[in-house]
Amino acid sequence: AQSVTQLGSHVSVSEGALVLLRCNYSSSVPPYLFWYVQYPNQGLQLLLKYTSAATLVKGINGFEAEFKKSETSFHLTKPSAHMSDAAEYFCAVSGDGQNFVFGPGTRLSVLP
């Protein structure tokens, strides 16, 4: 069975500050890991994905995530937050592509 936990349902940062959104997963098979972003009243868009290649994954809009097998983590970071980063972020895991399991989401607020 697979599961995803995201620490913090709501994170607030100041514009220009570091963004850190936490994701921990459990999986009985080598996982594919993803971060998706959802802007208000829209569907989800892929930010980045880990598929067993490089452990540090770079995505769109300056985001990156590091796969740490020993910690079963896939935390999302961005060095400098921008107002346009305000959105809800979902971590997801899949072992085979037929079943994605999403975390509960973290809402990111960016303060001026």
Next chain:
Amino acid sequence: NAGVTQTPKFRVLKTGQSMTLLCAQDMNHEYMYWYRQDPGMGLRLIHYSVGEGTTAKGEVPDGYNVSRLKKQNFLLGLESAAPSQTSVYFCASSPWVSTVWTGELFFGEGSRLTVL
């Protein structure tokens, strides 16, 4: 290129009524999925399909039925709507490229359903 299109985008039903949500994708993707999104619970998989004519149950299939008669369409039906089915429903599709699963979901914009 429209991507993934869901209709309708909004619907209000009374308890016991039936309805169908239509998802259409024009990207020739093999896999299609229906999720529901509820506050604080992320997305939960209702049903999915790995190809035309195939369907399978996800995490929360009760009260829903699906069909995939054509590769580009995936229908989600509610036979007898209940207030617990008030939610935002998302359709997604996922491609295989040269027998390799790419690992990306492409989402529609969602359908907001209210059951009174």
